[in-house]
Amino acid sequence: MQLAPRSDPRITAGIAALGAITLLIGGAFAGLVIEGAHDFSGAASAFDPYLLRVVRFTLWQALLSTLLSVVPALFVARALARHPRFPGRGLILQLFALPLALPAIVAALGILALYGSAGYFAGLLGGRDWPGIYGLSGILVAHVFFNLPLATRLFLEALGTVPANHWRLASQLGMGVRHAFRLIEWPALRAALPGVAGLVFMLCITSFTIVLTLGGGPAATTLEVAIYQALRFDFDPARAVTLTLLQIALTFAVVLALTRLGANTAGDANLPVAARRYLSASPTETLLNAALIVLALLFVAGPMAATVAAGLGADLGRLAGEGAVRQATLTSVVLAFLSASLAVTMSLALIAARRALALKRRAGRKTLLEHAADTGAGFVLVVPPIVVGAGWFLLLRTVSDVFAIAPLMVVTVNAVMAMPFAIRAIRPAYDAASERHERLCLLLGISGWNRLSLIDWPSLRRPLATGFAFAMALSLGDLGVIALFGSDSVQTLPYLLLARMGSYRTADAAGLALLLGLVCLALVLAADRLGRGERS
Amino acid sequence: MMPANESRAKGVTVRLEDVSFDYGEAPFRFDVGFAAAKITAIMGPSGSGKSTLLNLVAGFEAPRSGRVLIDGSDVSAAPPSARPVSMVFQENNLFAHLSVERNVGLGRSPSLSLGDADHAAIAEALARVGLAGKERRLPRELSGGERQRVALARVLVRDRPVLLLDEPFASLGPALRDDMLDLLANVHTERQMTVLFVTHQPEDARRIGQDMVFLDNHTVAATGTAADFFDGSGPDAFRRYVGMDAAKGSRLDDRG
Numbered sequence: 001m002q003l004a005p006r007s008d009p010r011i012t013a014g015i016a017a018l019g020a021i022t023l024l025i026g027g028a029f030a031g032l033v034i035e036g037a038h039d040f041s042g043a044a045s046a047f048d049p050y051l052l053r054v055v056r057f058t059l060w061q062a063l064l065s066t067l068l069s070v071v072p073a074l075f076v077a078r079a080l081a082r083h084p085r086f087p088g089r090g091l092i093l094q095l096f097a098l099p100l101a102l103p104a105i106v107a108a109l110g111i112l113a114l115y116g117s118a119g120y121f122a123g124l125l126g127g128r129d130w131p132g133i134y135g136l137s138g139i140l141v142a143h144v145f146f147n148l149p150l151a152t153r154l155f156l157e158a159l160g161t162v163p164a165n166h167w168r169l170a171s172q173l174g175m176g177v178r179h180a181f182r183l184i185e186w187p188a189l190r191a192a193l194p195g196v197a198g199l200v201f202m203l204c205i206t207s208f209t210i211v212l213t214l215g216g217g218p219a220a221t222t223l224e225v226a227i228y229q230a231l232r233f234d235f236d237p238a239r240a241v242t243l244t245l246l247q248i249a250l251t252f253a254v255v256l257a258l259t260r261l262g263a264n265t266a267g268d269a270n271l272p273v274a275a276r277r278y279l280s281a282s283p284t285e286t287l288l289n290a291a292l293i294v295l296a297l298l299f300v301a302g303p304m305a306a307t308v309a310a311g312l313g314a315d316l317g318r319l320a321g322e323g324a325v326r327q328a329t330l331t332s333v334v335l336a337f338l339s340a341s342l343a344v345t346m347s348l349a350l351i352a353a354r355r356a357l358a359l360k361r362r363a364g365r366k367t368l369l370e371h372a373a374d375t376g377a378g379f380v381l382v383v384p385p386i387v388v389g390a391g392w393f394l395l396l397r398t399v400s401d402v403f404a405i406a407p408l409m410v411v412t413v414n415a416v417m418a419m420p421f422a423i424r425a426i427r428p429a430y431d432a433a434s435e436r437h438e439r440l441c442l443l444l445g446i447s448g449w450n451r452l453s454l455i456d457w458p459s460l461r462r463p464l465a466t467g468f469a470f471a472m473a474l475s476l477g478d479l480g481v482i483a484l485f486g487s488d489s490v491q492t493l494p495y496l497l498l499a500r501m502g503s504y505r506t507a508d509a510a511g512l513a514l515l516l517g518l519v520c521l522a523l524v525l526a527a528d529r530l531g532r533g534e535r536s
Numbered sequence: 537m538m539p540a541n542e543s544r545a546k547g548v549t550v551r552l553e554d555v556s557f558d559y560g561e562a563p564f565r566f567d568v569g570f571a572a573a574k575i576t577a578i579m580g581p582s583g584s585g586k587s588t589l590l591n592l593v594a595g596f597e598a599p600r601s602g603r604v605l606i607d608g609s610d611v612s613a614a615p616p617s618a619r620p621v622s623m624v625f626q627e628n629n630l631f632a633h634l635s636v637e638r639n640v641g642l643g644r645s646p647s648l649s650l651g652d653a654d655h656a657a658i659a660e661a662l663a664r665v666g667l668a669g670k671e672r673r674l675p676r677e678l679s680g681g682e683r684q685r686v687a688l689a690r691v692l693v694r695d696r697p698v699l700l701l702d703e704p705f706a707s708l709g710p711a712l713r714d715d716m717l718d719l720l721a722n723v724h725t726e727r728q729m730t731v732l733f734v735t736h737q738p739e740d741a742r743r744i745g746q747d748m749v750f751l752d753n754h755t756v757a758a759t760g761t762a763a764d765f766f767d768g769s770g771p772d773a774f775r776r777y778v779g780m781d782a783a784k785g786s787r788l789d790d791r792g
Contacts, residue, residue: 435628436628436632437628437631439596439616439625440629440631442595442596442615442616442617443594443616443617443621443622444617444642444643444646444694445615445616445617445618445646446642446646446647447646450647450648454631454634454642454647454648455631458633458634459632459633
């Protein structure tokens with residue numbers, strides 16, 4: 001039992017945040033259920049061979065993407081771990097952090113510019129035998145582009161947890177490279193493997209933008225894209241309900257399996273620290289490792305370089321002067337700003353409530369509320385933005401103009417989607433600060449506004465800024481919700497980009513991609529810098 | 537706020553009356569009193585309940601049953617900041633992002649709205665603990681001993697009749713610890729507050745302790761004057777704990 005003020009405002013704030021999340025997701029479910037009940041036979045009849053093919057493709061592409069990302073990542077991570085100090089290593093790791101922040105549509109454009117049928121690669125080959133990259137191959141390349149660096153970083157982090165003494169011991173015992181791998185590196189990698197693979201699988205199964213832009217036709221469509229098409233093109237709500245419920249069941253099953261495996265579903269934004277190694281690599285191994293790292297580097301850097309090159313080739317001056325571009329930029333920035341503010345505020349409320357409840361509890365069982373504050377934000381990963389958007393779309397289409405609520409949907413859904421990342425940025429700092437300050441504040445009677453302004457704000461400023469920048473980058477680059485709700489009157493940059501791609505104005509699209517990519521990268525670099533700043 | 541050098545709080549009695557408490561495992565039971573204006577050293581093996589006892593007095597924990605009395609009045613339900621108590625922990629006594637002056641100032645006003653009298657009191661307290669001229673420093677620019685001095689300065693400006701010390705000098709080297717003990721003894725002579733001093737070091741207790749409370753197995757095993765405890769007539773469990781050679785009577789084996 002802990003004597004805390006009876007009605008801790010932190011707990012109240014946490015309950016309010018949980019309520020808002022529940023409302024957002026509950027409303028989406030209500031929309032689905034009402035629509036499903038309204039047209040049950042329609043929803044049931046949506047189970048047809050086409051649907052089964054979509055489900056099969058969704059799983060198949062995710063499985064292949066996971067294999068192609070995770071297996072090479074094991075070796076790249078090991079290569080990087082074997083050489084803890086070489087010039088450019090830090091830069092490579094920074095570069096590997098970028099895809100996480102790059103909007104999917106920007107990456108898709110970069111990949112098209114590089115490997116597409118009219119891309120640089122085709123130009124290099126004379127354009128004759130190059131088949132282009134639409135369909136499964138395009139989806140796989142894009143997914144590996146995103147997930148290979150992520151998996152590499154996570155594996156590298158796992159290797160970093162090997163105690164230095166194990167390496168000292170290994171060199172003292174005269175272990176060779178092979179034995180060191182079997183006895184030291186592999187156990188660490190194997191422990192991380194299920195979690196990393198599960199995370200990548202999850203990201204690929206819910207990937208929307210990549211499949212929308214690189215997938216081709218009915219042969220290469222996933223559930224999420226099918227939902228979007230059912231709502232925006234075929235206008236077949238019954239079918240959308242069935243697809244959405246299937247998508248939820250699928251992601252739920254994956255998340256359940258993931259939590260069993262102990263995966264961290266929020267990815268990671270921190271650079272692992274290079275530990276000192278005590279086994280030096282032989283020249284042959286060094287050469288192999290170097291080749292491996294260079295290959296991975298080229299694969300990751302290629303599409304980014306192509307984005308820049310293609311973007312610079314666009315008529316940037318004309319684009320910047322265009323009213324639609326200016327309007328979309330303004331809309332994007334305002335919505336992303338609001339979304340990030342909401343994400344950070346709600347994250348902080350949940351983090352503080354969880355901490356306050358844990359302090360109050362001391363020993364004994366966690367209450368349901370504490371569980372909810374602890375993992376509530378993680379559950380949003382079960383319901384991808386498209387699903388939430390689809391639910392609200394169905395719910396509201398009968399009562400109002402769905403396109404009029406586009407800004408509200410973009411802000412709230414993206415805010416909730418960014419919360420797991422924001423929480424990861426803020427929570428360690430909050431808990432550490434609370435650990436140091438809690439009793440002092442109680443003793444000195446520092447509470448409420450005094451506590452927020454004098455004690456909490458100064459120690460949380462940086463992690464809050466990190467979470468904010470990250471959330472803003474995520475929101476800026478999102479195409480999921482706006483694809484459903486966007487219209488001529490409310491356009492964001494990704495939406496405009498998609499429209500230009502659709503009307504084959506490739507140069508315009510490339511210019512916009514460069515702009516969007518640069519803004520997101522600037523935000524994420526700022527987040528990284530802030531996150532790694534002094535913490536005393 | 538009262539002027540810096542007026543009507544200072546005198547020590548009052550502290551009593552735990554049939555207090556029971558548990559963290560979900562074996563319960564603690566405390567029934568013990570502390571004399572007004574004295575320094576009582578509280579010793580006992582790890583896990584015997586020393587910090588728990590202080591937390592109960594400070595109000596960080598609430599008794600499951602029984603009462604906590606300070607100056608005869610029941611404070612069992614009062615929040616920590618409403619109790620006539622100051623506390624110094626082993627570490628993290630200061631807010632890392634606030635200057636020395638502001639850290640001390642929080643002892644006068646939790647919103648840091650400080651008047652002239654407050655600033656005078658802060659300056660006086662900092663001078664008293666030997667930190668004049670370091671007002672603007674941040675905690676990280678101070679040594680471990682200096683940080684504890686800042687905490688002590690805050691105790692002075694808060695001016696509460698009871699002072700709880702939870703191994704405040706445990707992470708300091710021997711010479712620094714002696715200095716701090718002297719400072720504490722001097723401050724106690726001037727202020728006459730009731731001090732409950734948890735320590736692992738028999739030397740600390742012998743040097744400045746007047747009374748002793750020995751805890752063992754989640755309860756009070758023995759009480760008495762420090763003199764009695766250290767001249768060999770203390771309880772066996774205490775002598776075993778401090779490693780006192782029973783045959784020779786009073787030699788102390790400092791366990792560092």
